[in-house]
Amino acid sequence: MEIQAQEFYPQIIADLKEQIATLADQKATQTALVTLQQREIKKLEEQLKEVLEKKEATEKELAAEKANHAGPVHTKGGNE
Structure with missing residues (x-):
């Protein structure tokens, strides 16, 4: 019986080596x-940062432009 079991050892070892290679x-x-x-995530984070910076700059420009166009408010008064 022990002789038969020893015949399987080389096959078992070969199978285990194959499994290890597959896992590796x-x-x-x-x-x-x-x-x-990870590279893609980093790239997307950088793109998001750029977009947010552009958004902030655009919002500031828009606010400045609105302030320039608003000008002084004219009211009725004086000699009516």
Whole structure:
């Protein structure tokens, strides 16, 4: 019985090595995907920051333009 069990050991070891190699490949793939996602997130954060800065600048320009166009308010008065 022990002889038969020993015949399976090389196959079991080979299967385990194959599983380890598969897991290593999966981990490498997952690590690469995470790196890509982190880069994309950073890129999107930078784009968002730029958009918010442009929005703020545009709002300031709009407020200044409204203030310039409003001018003094004319009221009736004086010699009527």
